[in-house]
Amino acid sequence: MKAVEVNDVSKRFGKVEALRSVSFEVERGELFGLIGPDGAGKTTLFRILATLLEADGGTALVDGMDVCRDYTSIRSRVGYMPGRFSLYQDLTVEENLAFFAALFGVDARDSYSLVAPVYRHIEPFAKRRAGRLSGGMKQKLALSCALIHRPSVLFLDEPTTGVDALSRGEFWDMLTDLKNSGISILVSTPYMDEASRCDRIALCNDGGILGTDSPVRILQRFDSPLYAARADDMFALLGAARKVRGVERCYPFGQSHHIVAGRDFSAEEFTRELSWLEGLCLEPVKPAIEDVFIKLMQK
Amino acid sequence: MRAFIVLLQKEFIQIGRNVFLSRLIVAFPVLVMLIMPLTMTMDVRNVNVAVADADRSPVSNRMISHMEASERITLAGQCGSFAEAMKLLEDGAADIIVEIPSGFERGLAKGERHKISITANAVNAIKGSMGVQYLMQSISSALEEIREGDGTASVSDLVSVQNRFNPTLNYRHYMIPALMIMLFILICGFLPSLSIVGEKESGTIEQINVTPVSRRAFTLSKLIPYWFIGLFVLSIAMLVARLVYGLAPAGSIGAVYLGALLFILTISGFSLTVANFSDTMQQTVFVMFFFIMIFILMSGLLTPVDSMPQWAQTFTLVLPPRYFVDILRSVYLKGASVCELWTSYAALGGFALLFNILAALTYRKQA
Numbered sequence: 001m002k003a004v005e006v007n008d009v010s011k012r013f014g015k016v017e018a019l020r021s022v023s024f025e026v027e028r029g030e031l032f033g034l035i036g037p038d039g040a041g042k043t044t045l046f047r048i049l050a051t052l053l054e055a056d057g058g059t060a061l062v063d064g065m066d067v068c069r070d071y072t073s074i075r076s077r078v079g080y081m082p083g084r085f086s087l088y089q090d091l092t093v094e095e096n097l098a099f100f101a102a103l104f105g106v107d108a109r110d111s112y113s114l115v116a117p118v119y120r121h122i123e124p125f126a127k128r129r130a131g132r133l134s135g136g137m138k139q140k141l142a143l144s145c146a147l148i149h150r151p152s153v154l155f156l157d158e159p160t161t162g163v164d165a166l167s168r169g170e171f172w173d174m175l176t177d178l179k180n181s182g183i184s185i186l187v188s189t190p191y192m193d194e195a196s197r198c199d200r201i202a203l204c205n206d207g208g209i210l211g212t213d214s215p216v217r218i219l220q221r222f223d224s225p226l227y228a229a230r231a232d233d234m235f236a237l238l239g240a241a242r243k244v245r246g247v248e249r250c251y252p253f254g255q256s257h258h259i260v261a262g263r264d265f266s267a268e269e270f271t272r273e274l275s276w277l278e279g280l281c282l283e284p285v286k287p288a289i290e291d292v293f294i295k296l297m298q299k
Numbered sequence: 300m301r302a303f304i305v306l307l308q309k310e311f312i313q314i315g316r317n318v319f320l321s322r323l324i325v326a327f328p329v330l331v332m333l334i335m336p337l338t339m340t341m342d343v344r345n346v347n348v349a350v351a352d353a354d355r356s357p358v359s360n361r362m363i364s365h366m367e368a369s370e371r372i373t374l375a376g377q378c379g380s381f382a383e384a385m386k387l388l389e390d391g392a393a394d395i396i397v398e399i400p401s402g403f404e405r406g407l408a409k410g411e412r413h414k415i416s417i418t419a420n421a422v423n424a425i426k427g428s429m430g431v432q433y434l435m436q437s438i439s440s441a442l443e444e445i446r447e448g449d450g451t452a453s454v455s456d457l458v459s460v461q462n463r464f465n466p467t468l469n470y471r472h473y474m475i476p477a478l479m480i481m482l483f484i485l486i487c488g489f490l491p492s493l494s495i496v497g498e499k500e501s502g503t504i505e506q507i508n509v510t511p512v513s514r515r516a517f518t519l520s521k522l523i524p525y526w527f528i529g530l531f532v533l534s535i536a537m538l539v540a541r542l543v544y545g546l547a548p549a550g551s552i553g554a555v556y557l558g559a560l561l562f563i564l565t566i567s568g569f570s571l572t573v574a575n576f577s578d579t580m581q582q583t584v585f586v587m588f589f590f591i592m593i594f595i596l597m598s599g600l601l602t603p604v605d606s607m608p609q610w611a612q613t614f615t616l617v618l619p620p621r622y623f624v625d626i627l628r629s630v631y632l633k634g635a636s637v638c639e640l641w642t643s644y645a646a647l648g649g650f651a652l653l654f655n656i657l658a659a660l661t662y663r664k665q666a
Contacts, residue, residue, distance in 0.1 A: 051509065080506075084502045090312075099309055104510055104511065
């Protein structure tokens with residue numbers, strides 16, 4: 001039995017097609033990432049899987065149970081952490097935890113061993129109201145509350161958005177630990193650099209899935225040579241590079257421009273032709289998830 | 300069951316931690332009951348009267364001094380002519396002109412009819428009509444005093460007036476039950492819907508929805524605290540009415556609480572229905588306000604239903620507060636019992652059922 005099975009799920013809001021026949025599977029005990037920009041339909045998918053929204057078409061199974069038919073039993077087996085902090089800001093940290101434990105009919109102390117690795121970080125602030133926690137601590141509290149009833153599947157909608165880089169790393173370490181304790185995790189993020197922390201990822205864009213695979217295999221899908229180019233005048237470089245023979249695509253990428261080389265591309269010819277640009281330098285680079293994403297998007 | 304207790308506990312913690320709300324619940328009824336009855340009065344005092352006395356006889360003097368002696372009438376001026384008095388009325392110095400025609404005293408003796416004319420500024424209709432009444436009383440009693448010498452029977456000997464249930468015609472006693480109802484509408488009507496929509500706005504309702512807690516339990520946990528608060532507020536209001544205004548229910552206190560309980564169920568069910576249809580607090584407040592305006596203005600809280608046009612009277616039959624107004628005033632002022640008012644109790648019970656079923660049905664429609 002798979003942790004999550006999504007078959008041809010589609011959903012529209014008026015004229016907007018939020019999801020168009022999305023299909024993927026999450027294996028048991030897997031850390032699966034939905035990677036994609038804002039508006040890709042990630043949150044809609046989470047709401048359908050968390051039984052908060054009904055799909056227009058297709059089927060979705062969580063723990064082998066249908067999200068429409070068996071929604072009551074799914075709710076007691078799933079931990080859901082929405083993108084927006086939605087715990088009670090006027091209750092304290094420990095009150096929130098005890099409250100959600102009681103709603104699931106469990107005792108917070110019984111699940112302590114599972115929650116402890118996460119909850120330990122915020123335990124010193126147990127008497128503080130949730131609204132007065134920092135962003136990173138709020139995320140940890142929300143994760144603790146989502147874990148309190150020992151769910152078998154965890155849905156985390158953009159848990160690291162708005163959290164500083166250090167806390168983000170810490171958060172992913174916790175997810176890896178949770179996965180190792182046997183919980184299947186579906187997590188979404190707009191940060192492509194976090195993709196490598198997942199076992200498998202699905203690249204989402206505009207309500208569809210561009211590809212599903214392990215991060216390493218996804219990178220292997222990028223089969224053309226890739227270069228990074230820099231010059232003093234980056235803007236002029238962008239325009240000029242696009243006109244050079246053999247350049248399939250050239251797009252800004254952080255501090256440099258990435259150039260996807262076609263069959264008749266030659267690095268010498270490129271530097272010779274653009275030698276009028278001061279400070280020009282060209283070096284081959286390994287593709288990142290973004291490069292794959294851009295490539296798949298334009299297909 | 301444990302989940303439900305925890306939900307209730309959480310509601311009470313939240314209300315208690317909301318510094319503003321918890322103070323409001325105590326201060327609001329006390330302030331409303333202390334201040335509003337003093338300001339809401341239909342009694343008209345200080346009617347300014349200009350007298351144009353063309354007769355200048357002992358009789359007219361007697362009438363004027365009688366007016367001066369009345370505590371409700373103030374003489375704004377004695378003028379020689381009607382035009383002069385009219386000037387005072389236009390300037391706003393006088394509300395009413397009394398014109399005594401020349402030869403009035405002589406006419407009275409001969410049995411001729413010389414009419415005294417009263418001209419009132421009726422921009423404020425109540426002040427105008429009440430002022431005219433005061434003047435008529437004052438003039439007729441002055442004339443009676445004069446006639447008494449003649450030995451003829453006076454008007455007041457023939458007619459006797461008695462005001463039952465509110466002997467002093469105290470408008471306050473009429474308004475205090477109405478104020479209690481307004482407190483209910485505001486506290487049990489507004490607060491539950493705001494609390495639910497607040498959870499929608501903050502997204503916490505989503506987090507509750509993914510737990511196995513049933514919607515019924517969640518909704519009930521939102522209502523029950525306000526039922527208690529409503530009854531608590533009623534008790535404070537009744538206490539203030541008793542201690543400050545000396546107004547205790549003439550009927551049984553149980554009849555008051557039974558009506559209150561039915562009304563709380565009705566108004567909170569209504570409040571839930573509104574909450575089901577709104578996504579933001581702003582929407583809730585506007586929709587609630589729209590209905591509350593109708594409730595307050597058309598349920599006989601301020602103006603009696605009997606004096607409305609026929610179509611409006613028919614319309615008030617579908618307004619739940621109308622029945623509670625009827626119950627509370629009858630129990631408070633007339634001492635009516637539940638049996639005598641059973642139709643009103645039944646109507647309220649029907650509305651309570653209707654609105655709560657409506658609330659349950661409309662809840663499903665949310666995704």
